[in-house]
Amino acid sequence: xxxxxxxxxxxxxxxxxxxxxxxxxxxxxxxxxxxxxxxxxxxxxxxxxxxxxxxxxxxxxxxxx
Numbered sequence: 875x876x877x878x879x880x881x882x883x884x885x886x887x888x889x890x891x892x893x894x895x896x897x898x899x900x901x902x903x904x905x906x907x908x909x910x911x912x913x914x915x916x917x918x919x920x921x922x923x924x925x926x927x928x929x930x931x932x933x934x935x936x937x938x939x
Contacts (some may be wrong), residue, residue, distance in 0.1 A: 876904040888913045895933025 879901045881887055888905060890898040900909060907908040 877901060894934065
């Protein structure tokens with residue numbers, strides 16, 4: 875998103891969401907420490923394996939229990 879590198883299927887890339895829609899992706903080199911911390915917190919608290927797309931096309935995830 876910032877450096878315009880193309881995702882090649884490896885590395886710790888983070889998707890950027892706005893109101894449930896994917897608006898971009900950040901390569902590991904472009905992520906700020908705050909963005910990296912947010913990604914770690916999200917991964918620990920949200921279950922992406924149960925993610926789904928709702929009727930409006932938004933990505934919805936469930937909290938980890």
